[in-house]
Amino acid sequence: MEGGNQDVPTQYDGEPLINSDITECPTDPGYDITQCPGGDYSHDALDAYDISVPQGQPVYSTHPGVVVATFNQSYTREGAGNYVKIKGTTPEGEVYYTIYEHLLVINVSTGDQVGPRHLLGLADTTGNSDGPHLHYEYRGADNIAKASHSVRFLLPTCGLGNPHNCSL
16 A cells, blocks of 8 residues: 555544454443543543443453453442453554443452453443443553544444444
């Protein structure tokens, strides 16, 4: 291809997608994305999607990896609530993390190896949340929350409604 990566799909304008091993969806199909990465409500500095899943719906890992953190004691209205963080590795050996927040029940423990579509827990509204939903976030190797990664971490084939026209 002449002229560089002009035909490479992008997550953000002008930035090519990073190769990842994300092959699955964090929820079952049929729900809506209610906030996009870089969204103007609470995602202005995050690579994260909010997905409007009802309370008690399954939440799945999107890739193979190891559970590096869980929090399962949040019944306050602050922060992420109950969550699971998974460390993954791209085919090129680059480390990344995915985080699944506002869970009711957590079915994994720190140190567990998980595969794609492993049941992590059930959706809820723990933490700072206006209603039941899944906050699904991507972080690079530095594990710092920011809205600047060029990686497809939510597949366009997940069957989710996209009324805000998020980049997928």
